[in-house]
Amino acid sequence: MNILLTGASGFIGRHLTRKLQSNGHTVIACSRKNGFDFTKMRSKEDWMPHLNHVDIIINCVGIIYETREQTFNALHYQTPSALFRAGADAKVKRIIQISALGADEHSSAPYHITKKAADDVLRSLPLNWFILRPSLVYGHGGKSTAFFKRLARFPVILLMEGGLQPVQPVHINDLTDCILRCLVSTDTNITIDVVGAHALFFKDWLQLIRTSENRPEAHIISIPFKFCLIIAWLLKPFIPLMQTENIRMLRRGNFSDVTPLAEFLGHLPVDITTGWSKL
Numbered sequence: 001m002n003i004l005l006t007g008a009s010g011f012i013g014r015h016l017t018r019k020l021q022s023n024g025h026t027v028i029a030c031s032r033k034n035g036f037d038f039t040k041m042r043s044k045e046d047w048m049p050h051l052n053h054v055d056i057i058i059n060c061v062g063i064i065y066e067t068r069e070q071t072f073n074a075l076h077y078q079t080p081s082a083l084f085r086a087g088a089d090a091k092v093k094r095i096i097q098i099s100a101l102g103a104d105e106h107s108s109a110p111y112h113i114t115k116k117a118a119d120d121v122l123r124s125l126p127l128n129w130f131i132l133r134p135s136l137v138y139g140h141g142g143k144s145t146a147f148f149k150r151l152a153r154f155p156v157i158l159l160m161e162g163g164l165q166p167v168q169p170v171h172i173n174d175l176t177d178c179i180l181r182c183l184v185s186t187d188t189n190i191t192i193d194v195v196g197a198h199a200l201f202f203k204d205w206l207q208l209i210r211t212s213e214n215r216p217e218a219h220i221i222s223i224p225f226k227f228c229l230i231i232a233w234l235l236k237p238f239i240p241l242m243q244t245e246n247i248r249m250l251r252r253g254n255f256s257d258v259t260p261l262a263e264f265l266g267h268l269p270v271d272i273t274t275g276w277s278k279l
């Protein structure tokens with residue numbers, strides 16, 4: 001099938017491109033390098049000329065923090081909505097949207113609110129759609145994977161409220177397998193939370209990373225939420241990932257029921273200990 005893949009140059013996009021191509025699909029890779037800038041393609045008409053002979057659209061564009069040019073509204077909502085509407089007009093066979101766990105009616109973070117707004121546009125269109133909401137995705141080349149590996153190297157780690165936030169990281173292979181399944185599934189128009197086999201506390205994930213690198217357990221120092229916000233605000237110019245909003249999202253936790261994903265895949269996703277040991 002001919003698959004238009006936005007965000008093809010990103011962490012998920014690169015893994016997905018390899019998997020799609022090795023399964024015999026033709027990938028039309030979109031990123032700013034080859035002229036697809038989401039800040040400049042906000043209308044349906046911008047996308048229509050690119051959809052001739054396209055069977056499937058997969059949207060993998062996203063940002064974790066805003067800049068003056070790169071806003072959540074443009075990248076998560078306006079342009080994906082235009083792309084989805086163009087896809088409906090061009091009668092593509094199905095559209096797969098990579099949203100995010102937490103993009104639901106309870107979301108309060110702009111990151112999630114704008115993702116949900118685009119998800120809702122897709123849900124309203126007369127075509128076959130899939131909305132995948134991954135939790136933290138880990139694997140080779142992932143920015144957060146690299147960040148958590150660096151963090152886990154410190155023998156003493158300061159963590160918000162002792163790192164007692166539940167997280168349920170999912171291996172990149174389980175996410176790309178799930179996307180592959182969306183291409184052929186007869187069960188369509190569904191939203192799936194793409195999570196790992198089980199949840200664990202953030203502090204235990206960091207300890208697990210240390211164990212996998214043959215390091216002894218780190219000493220965890222618990223710091224209050226408000227103090228964490230101040231640290232994040234101070235570090236933001238040096239580590240853009242340290243946005244106060246991201247700290248709030250981590251505090252909310254990042255987990256869900258794995259059963260719908262396991263049923264869709266036909267097996268449980270890999271557990272974090274096994275998945276991480278293969279990195």
Ligand SMILES: NC(=O)c1ccc[n+]([C@@H]2O[C@H](COP(=O)([O-])OP(=O)(O)OC[C@H]3O[C@@H](n4cnc5c(N)ncnc54)[C@H](OP(=O)(O)O)[C@@H]3O)[C@@H](O)[C@H]2O)c1
Pocket residue numbers: 006007008009010011012013030031032033036037038039060061062063070075098099100101133134135136137138142143144
């Ligand atoms: N990784 C995770 O843990 C995770 C978890 C949940 C959800 N997600 C979602 O999954 C999607 C992909 O995540 P990722 O980890 O692969 O992110 P990533 O590595 O940061 O890749 C982001 C992609 O977005 C593209 N992009 C950024 N700004 C753009 C613009 N103005 N115009 C066109 N393309 C633009 C980038 O292409 P350029 O080469 O043009 O920069 C890149 O291909 C995102 O929507 C993210 O929210 C990721």
